[in-house]
Amino acid sequence: MEPFANLNTTWFALIGLLWAGYLFLEGFDFGVSIVAPLVSRDETDKRLCLNAIGPVWDGNEVWLITAGGATFAAFPLWYARLFNGFYLALFLVLLFLIIRGVSFEFRNKVDDPRWRLTWDWVNFLGSFVPAVVWGVAFTDFVHGVPLFPGGHYQAGLPGLLHPIAIVGGLASLALFSLHGLVFLSLKTSGGLAERARRLAMPVGAAALALLGSTVAWVAVASRPAVPGQLTGALPLGLGIAAVAAVGVGTSFARAGRDGWAFGATGFAVLAAVGAVWSRMFPAVFPASNHAANGLTIAAAASEHNTLVVMTVVAAIFMPFVLLYQGWTYWVFRQRLTRPPEARSARPSAGAGGPARAGGATPAGNGSETIPTGSQPTAQHA
């Protein structure tokens, strides 16, 4: 068999990997934005939350853009039918991602509590809405939506809000929130990390119940069989593994094993995407009414030449991307801590002076202190 014989399926899997990477990474930065108002006691806490994801959220989001571009290139028909069909849902996600993206940069440009509060809300909503919509959309993928022949979806936004999809949306909201809480307890220290660990219990329980219900419901409510479909064992197994990982992650969080907890919630996200992808196979856009109306991998894929080019480019450049993104996480690996002088409610402009505490940090073991006062001289933000 020649090496490039079955690139269709390869690219179906690669796009699944891009989505898995996206939701694993942006999952925790969504989560941090969503839980920040719950675990923050003051302005310093909020800044710690934002700074925990500040250097990486933008790079995380590029996984989505790449998934979109790869879908366009490798499966033009899938790209066209999906986004034409899920029109308003995608529009909503775009709007909220747009306002979220600017909120990180705009929030700290004006020293005024009301201004900051406004952008805190924008940051929260910009994470909350996409976190729900992605869950709704992915549940719709596995459950199938009513399609006209050729893969045309025309039931609009209400057609996506099947009860099962709403449960799926809440499940992803809870899962990302848990993922974010665990990330915060891993990346911060002191009271903030402690509050994140405590909140992980109820959020983890909710995620367990919601994700469990989604998996069970999808397993029971069948859609018309597609020829060549995988047996139910693989997707169901991955779904159960995701649910189990949520439980394991929550108990790790409770035990204060932050690294293991983050690994477990991350695994839960990856397994959930794996369950969705293996369940869809060999369709890319499954129909709930007539199986024949769905789009299959073979029908939606680009021609061989395009896929060869894409494969070569991805094989050469993806390792570099992983390398320098991984390096970023390495550079910013330390826990963030509250500086000792930051116990007051809010730093005032111009009062901080050279606030970088440096060696004066009490929790000295490799942790990093953020300056709290106004000290823009050394920074570019």
Added chain:
Amino acid sequence: MQLALARWEFAVVTVFHFFFVPVTIGLAFLVALMQTLAYRRGDAEWDRLSRFFGRMFLINIAVGVVTGITLEFQFGLNWSAYSIFVGNIFGAPLAIEALLAFFMESTFIGLWIFGRDRLSPRLHLATIWMVSLGTVLSALFILAANSWMQHPVGYKVVGGKAVLTNFWAILGNPVLWGAFSHTVLAAFATAGALMLGISAWRAHRGAANSGERSAFLRGARFSAAFTCATTVLVAVAGDIQARLMDTYQPMKMAAAEALYHTERGASFSLITIGNLKQKPVFQIRVPHLLSLIANLSWNGTVQGIDNLQAADVAKYGKGSYIPLIPLTYWSFRVMVGAGIAMILLSGWGIWAARRRGGGGLSGTGGKWFTRAAMWGMALPFIANTFGWIFTEVGRQPWVVWGLMLTRKGVSLLSVADVALTLAGFVVVYTALGVIDAWLMVRAARRPLDGIGAGGEVAEGGPIGAEAEVPGLIY
């Protein structure tokens, strides 16, 4: 109706996005250049300038990045028939752009913002160059996609879809290399004009503060030379593009001049009052110029709209293959005019800077230049916007030249859906634009880092009333 709304939506989201793109590409390069000068010479003034403009760069890129996400999905949302037809070819550069350029930009920008105190100065400098490289690569791949729409190469049409036959042909498309040089140089010139306007204004205003004045005078001299050089090169690249356009898109060339009848030794009209098709009321014409632009010869033949239309009907069947003539005609002139004004303005800046050791730039002597440079900040944005309007409107009625008509590319949608998303984008983008402009003005008013009100250099102290709480600090 859906078609008109979808076209308006694409125009709105693209034009808005492209206010920020050239500033991002240009400022990334300029900031990297200034930081390099600071690093190599240990020069505190360049360091302050690079931080000052770096801050503006970050405000700008925030909006640039998020409005770019829209475009990645705009094709599937409103142009799904187009997406299916071109996906095999058009999708690849888009995906490669994300993989090569967007990852690089967004990852290294995080490192640059947060890594100043955590990376060695050398490594920190490397991160901003990686950002700059990312922005330029991004331009290359997205223009590869757009150039294929202007002049399709390396494909064959199979079963109603354009299928890739030669990827190297797409990257070797002559139209791509013309457009790439023109666009990236124009982006450099945009950032240069922005820096010139702000520097001249601050040098003029900060006359009382010797530290600021000296730094911004230096910035003004540097950016005047940079803007002048890059804008001249933009014109050179544009001139090369004109010949490519005459070869591959003769209808666009004819539309640029509203030339209805084929002519030898055709003249070029600088300005027209009255009807472009019949006898105009008033016109200034430069003899033989159009022939020179189109094929570098005094008496060369330039095809007229009527002849080209007749040939197209014979080739593609009944229909009109003529773009909107007044819009193409005028957008071409606005673009060129704004470009020429930029060359004159930055040339004036170079001249003023040489006079009395920069005295012509600031103080009472620089009053008129400062005013001109501040208004001149609008010029690159006008030129960029009308340049793209010319390029895209001049391609009509085709979405892919000679292969697919724009009206065949639209999605299956209700009028209400498209109207809703159009309204949503207009509202959100307007708000973003207003906030961004306000923040940019605030950033432009900020004191230079490390220079107090009296002009003395302060070491890391707090810096005045405009100080802001640092946000993205690790």
